[in-house]
Amino acid sequence: VQLQASGGGLVQAGGSLRLACAASGRTFGGSIMAWFRQVPGKEREFVSAINWSGTGTSYATSVKGRFTISRDNAKNTVYLQMNSLEPGDTGRYYCAVHFGDPIPYYEHEYDYWGQGTLVTVSS
Numbered sequence: 001v002q003l004q005a006s007g008g009g010l011v012q013a014g015g016s017l018r019l020a021c022a023a024s025g026r027t028f029g030g031s032i033m034a035w036f037r038q039v040p041g042k043e044r045e046f047v048s049a050i051n052w053s054g055t056g057t058s059y060a061t062s063v064k065g066r067f068t069i070s071r072d073n074a075k076n077t078v079y080l081q082m083n084s085l086e087p088g089d090t091g092r093y094y095c096a097v098h099f100g101d102p103i104p105y106y107e108h109e110y111d112y113w114g115q116g117t118l119v120t121v122s123s
Contacts, residue, residue: 001025003114019080021095032098033078037091092116
């Protein structure tokens, strides 16, 4: 299984980025796809997740109202639209896949991980 994340970069505070993560290597029916982020010296933290049908989503309090998660099952791809970015959003963003319900919030509960994409928000 491979999860290829893309879309990171350098942006000024208040700007936007759209991350994408393409999954391959097996069928992903029924999967939950999620985004986590990590900064050096800190633990990886949950950002957002979405269920297979797209009808169930969850967001960390810090990003609620600014970030939107979506998925395209035909492409096995999950997206994270990030608006009104803040310097505190800086970090490496990882996508992850979990098979089962409900949406998990801890990294050890996820089955597969991508390599991450770096997001840097300048003030």
